[in-house]
Amino acid sequence: MRAKISETARYAVENPSSIREIMSLVADYERNPEKYPRPLVYLGGGWPQDPPPRPLIEALSEIVDEEKEIRLSARYPPTKGDPEFLDAVAEYERLLFGRKVSPEELLSGLGSTDLAGGLFLATLDRGSEVIVTRPCYLNYQRQLLVETLMGVKIKWWDILKGGRFEPNVGELQELIGPNTRMIILVTPGNPDGQVFDDDTLEAISDVAEEKGVWVLIDVAYRMFHYHGMPRYYSRPRRENEIWLASMSKELRAPGWRMAYLYCDPELVRAVETVQQARTLAPTRIPQRAFVRMMRRPGIGEWLRKYMLEETPEMYGKVASMTADLLSEIEGLKVLRPLGGFYVFFNVEEVERSSRKFVQGLLNEWQVALAPGVDFGAEGWVRLSFAPAVEDPEKIREGLRRMSQYVASLRAG
Numbered sequence: 001m002r003a004k005i006s007e008t009a010r011y012a013v014e015n016p017s018s019i020r021e022i023m024s025l026v027a028d029y030e031r032n033p034e035k036y037p038r039p040l041v042y043l044g045g046g047w048p049q050d051p052p053p054r055p056l057i058e059a060l061s062e063i064v065d066e067e068k069e070i071r072l073s074a075r076y077p078p079t080k081g082d083p084e085f086l087d088a089v090a091e092y093e094r095l096l097f098g099r100k101v102s103p104e105e106l107l108s109g110l111g112s113t114d115l116a117g118g119l120f121l122a123t124l125d126r127g128s129e130v131i132v133t134r135p136c137y138l139n140y141q142r143q144l145l146v147e148t149l150m151g152v153k154i155k156w157w158d159i160l161k162g163g164r165f166e167p168n169v170g171e172l173q174e175l176i177g178p179n180t181r182m183i184i185l186v187t188p189g190n191p192d193g194q195v196f197d198d199d200t201l202e203a204i205s206d207v208a209e210e211k212g213v214w215v216l217i218d219v220a221y222r223m224f225h226y227h228g229m230p231r232y233y234s235r236p237r238r239e240n241e242i243w244l245a246s247m248s249k250e251l252r253a254p255g256w257r258m259a260y261l262y263c264d265p266e267l268v269r270a271v272e273t274v275q276q277a278r279t280l281a282p283t284r285i286p287q288r289a290f291v292r293m294m295r296r297p298g299i300g301e302w303l304r305k306y307m308l309e310e311t312p313e314m315y316g317k318v319a320s321m322t323a324d325l326l327s328e329i330e331g332l333k334v335l336r337p338l339g340g341f342y343v344f345f346n347v348e349e350v351e352r353s354s355r356k357f358v359q360g361l362l363n364e365w366q367v368a369l370a371p372g373v374d375f376g377a378e379g380w381v382r383l384s385f386a387p388a389v390e391d392p393e394k395i396r397e398g399l400r401r402m403s404q405y406v407a408s409l410r411a412g
Helices: 007-014 018-031 054-065 067-073 083-097 111-123 139-147 169-175 198-211 265-278 284-294 299-327 354-365 392-411
Strands: 106-110 129-134 153-158 180-186 214-218 241-246 258-262 333-335 342-346 380-384
Touching (some): 007 139, 054 284, 067 284, 083 106, 083 284, 106 265, 111 139, 111 214, 111 241, 111 258, 139 153, 153 169, 169 198, 180 198, 198 214, 258 284, 299 333, 299 342, 299 392, 354 380
Parallel strands (some): 129 180, 180 214, 214 241
Antiparallel strands (some): 241 258, 333 342, 342 380
16 A cells, blocks of 8 residues: 555645746756747746845855854854844844844744744644735745645735725725634735835734734835835834745845744744744854844945845836836736836736636747736736846847737737
């Protein structure tokens, strides 16, 4: 008799991440480009291609060259993270946002996905309910079910109405029941590129405090705002708020797996002890590089210019260009991005199935996008401009091909 896999594994096999599956295709193209009629234009994944900040690269190089520092970097840090790293993160928050954060409110991890998993185990029981926006980052649904062994119920809060971003807090309040433990927000949004304004976020936190539920605020794209940054990044956290800050995007280092939680110290301790059994400790060498970078004279001024001026200017120009070019393709309805790495657009006029649209574009024209159905939004498609920020001609070429593909769908 053959041994069995778990119910959770069966769910994962039957519901693979479309983004990770697309990465397999990219790897195949890089190894075997002769199999494809055209060069692949990859606009599917949301990770930056420009290099990490120069001071961070220099700090890492210095660590590698110093025997004392490399020995320290090779050791286990505490599960909570390198203590000097947590101090440096508190200073980072102060320098960039003017926010007063205590190291007791911080917990680092192996990227935001790792921390989210530990957080779910520390806050949810079997039968708990979690409210997730629709659309939302595709991994949250899968991770909630996998981490809790299929033990939680997910409720959806629709935030797109008639092709517009219109979150209704009254509708959210009606979704909250006696078993609701958490609300998950992503701002700027993935896949939609929209931003919760100050009044809406405060109203959500009011509801959460009244009902006694956690609000997880995922700010992976917080440095990528194209029409001004909300005030809530600068205020202290509210009692039931959990801020999840991935440093992958802003430091252009997703492979280094750096992130932190900013939340109630008692919750920090709960997640820390879960992580002791789950991942043991974060990676220390990138944390030591970050510490060294933050000790450089004048780093505050340098980071403010790089993060708050140069980054949104560079990415914002490409975001605007991409939205403009998409809007010129007849049959598509474009949601203009306010932040993040994505332009979300509706294709229902030419193809009701977002998966079929994406697969046809990939097979016929070698342009890789992500289907909206995986984010909870059938009929929509996500284009990521992050892989081509340094080479916008790739986006233009991809959209030239897409224009021909859409024209063929309309004609057919």
